[in-house]
Amino acid sequence: MTEVVRAENTTKRYGEVLGLNGFTANFGPGITALIGPNGSGKSTFFRLLTGQLRPDSGQLAVLGRDPWANRANSAGVGYCPEHPAVYGWMTPFEFVTYLLRLDGFSRRAAEEGADAALATVGLSDVADRRLRGFSKGMRQRVKIAQALAHDPALLLLDEPLNGLDPLGRVQLLDLFGRLAAKGHHLIVSSHVLYEVERLTEEIVMISNGRVLAIGNIHRIRDALDAHPHSIALRTKEPRRLAERLTAWENVTSVEIAEPDRLVVRTKAPDLFYRDLPGLVLDASIEVYEMSSPDDNLEAVFRFLSE
Amino acid sequence: MTIFAPNYAPAPPALESRSKRALAILGHQIQVQSGVLNIVLLLFIFVVVVAPLVVTFYLSQFLPSGILGTTGLSTFYGPIGQQVWFILLIILVSSAGAAVIARDVATKAMTMYLARPIRPIDYLGAKSGALAFWVFLGGVLPGWVGTVIVLALGYVSLPLALEAIAGYFVIGVFSITAFTGLAVFFSSLTPRSTLAGAATFGALLGSDVVMGVLSGISGKVVFLYASPVQDVLAVAAGVFGASGNSLNPWSSGVVLVGFAVAAFGLAYVRLLRTQVIAE
Numbered sequence: 001m002t003e004v005v006r007a008e009n010t011t012k013r014y015g016e017v018l019g020l021n022g023f024t025a026n027f028g029p030g031i032t033a034l035i036g037p038n039g040s041g042k043s044t045f046f047r048l049l050t051g052q053l054r055p056d057s058g059q060l061a062v063l064g065r066d067p068w069a070n071r072a073n074s075a076g077v078g079y080c081p082e083h084p085a086v087y088g089w090m091t092p093f094e095f096v097t098y099l100l101r102l103d104g105f106s107r108r109a110a111e112e113g114a115d116a117a118l119a120t121v122g123l124s125d126v127a128d129r130r131l132r133g134f135s136k137g138m139r140q141r142v143k144i145a146q147a148l149a150h151d152p153a154l155l156l157l158d159e160p161l162n163g164l165d166p167l168g169r170v171q172l173l174d175l176f177g178r179l180a181a182k183g184h185h186l187i188v189s190s191h192v193l194y195e196v197e198r199l200t201e202e203i204v205m206i207s208n209g210r211v212l213a214i215g216n217i218h219r220i221r222d223a224l225d226a227h228p229h230s231i232a233l234r235t236k237e238p239r240r241l242a243e244r245l246t247a248w249e250n251v252t253s254v255e256i257a258e259p260d261r262l263v264v265r266t267k268a269p270d271l272f273y274r275d276l277p278g279l280v281l282d283a284s285i286e287v288y289e290m291s292s293p294d295d296n297l298e299a300v301f302r303f304l305s306e
Numbered sequence: 307m308t309i310f311a312p313n314y315a316p317a318p319p320a321l322e323s324r325s326k327r328a329l330a331i332l333g334h335q336i337q338v339q340s341g342v343l344n345i346v347l348l349l350f351i352f353v354v355v356v357a358p359l360v361v362t363f364y365l366s367q368f369l370p371s372g373i374l375g376t377t378g379l380s381t382f383y384g385p386i387g388q389q390v391w392f393i394l395l396i397i398l399v400s401s402a403g404a405a406v407i408a409r410d411v412a413t414k415a416m417t418m419y420l421a422r423p424i425r426p427i428d429y430l431g432a433k434s435g436a437l438a439f440w441v442f443l444g445g446v447l448p449g450w451v452g453t454v455i456v457l458a459l460g461y462v463s464l465p466l467a468l469e470a471i472a473g474y475f476v477i478g479v480f481s482i483t484a485f486t487g488l489a490v491f492f493s494s495l496t497p498r499s500t501l502a503g504a505a506t507f508g509a510l511l512g513s514d515v516v517m518g519v520l521s522g523i524s525g526k527v528v529f530l531y532a533s534p535v536q537d538v539l540a541v542a543a544g545v546f547g548a549s550g551n552s553l554n555p556w557s558s559g560v561v562l563v564g565f566a567v568a569a570f571g572l573a574y575v576r577l578l579r580t581q582v583i584a585e
Binding site: 047050051052071072074075077079081083084085086087089098099101102103104105106146 | 321334423
């Protein structure tokens, strides 16, 4: 068994509302990103994985065991919820210590664990300050600290980068990488797609409680041959470049999006990237910037959702 | 032959039992409830229970028995029979119990509990236990302290003091279960602590007023059984042999237990559903 989490046709309803709808996916070792818009079922999935909810139908296995009615399973799972879920009157040290005691740690072991976890997320200096004065990003770190404090094999992080400053994001992305390198498995949910691209290539895309796509982001992208690939070019002579490009067989459209910016759509990006330098040289047209908006997950998600 | 270097790693910590994990919640909750308001309320309750007991037994040493009546076990009913003690106890229950569950729902902190090896029943039990501790402090301990003081001053005999202590314990058990149950139930109904506290206060005091009026209009004392306050008074009167209460103490005891079972049962069901609603 290589998968850490296995979901087979899992369905969870809230009355008439479907939280998960026949969700089937395996989450392998290392970092996997769970991508989907708000309300797509990410948090429901995490609550099912932590045994807080029971699936109405289908199978779920976390580290090889059914999470429902299996509280012992929580020793191997660390959960960072999306919502604040912290007590403002406590300090980070008190909060993490308290939650470790709920995990079954003795007071002394809990205090040692809290110290180590807060150091890991870079909060040792403010461990004795009240949480009510913390920024959203700092609270987020506290939640991550409590999730990893008991050294679980699997970390479930629900929108962990939400509210963090750019430096904090980099630090946490680095931390996630180090945790994965140490042998932890991470499932990280996000609706901000560019964040996930930096974190992992393994993704599960979810929408309306169903799996939309699963696997390697580049492989998914390659599979989308029918979807035209967009490439943006910045040049001082957009009209002249557009005239040349429209003559190409593999170019489906050319749009002058801004006075100095062209957006080209092609069904054969490889050929386009191969031939463009020759055209630029032959026509003496200066192209000073080239980017591919389609390389980000957002475009893939939009395309798959349509 | 191959020799492998031993791989020493710190042993994983031995995890504590389910009851100790629940005790951690209980201890934390008691700490959270130790605000100034609850402490002040508790001090007032001690004053209104202990002072009348001591003064009554003290004066009985000098005044003719006809003025204060015969002092004995029924004298210990005096502080309980007064409305001030009940009102203060109800405020304490409402104040300490308001946020007991509501705050965890409001802050979504409950998910932190239920993602751990904590069962909903452990959570409910520990939170209720913390509130019960406060009701014990306001409902039983003052009576015990007052009894010990009058015993120490030599106003009562040891057997009588022990009877009184047992009596306060019995009354405490009934009031703790019923009052705690109602407060926990209301706290599980809403994420707004203030609303939960107001509902507890209103239900306990409001039922007393409404049932008193209904009983007065209809002339039927059976309405009074629907008031937990009157039920506790009936049990107290029965335990201390005090006269003047028209309710059957046994029936009142059964009603109080019924209140508690229904309230805890509903709170538990509500707790399970709260997770779904919070989603």
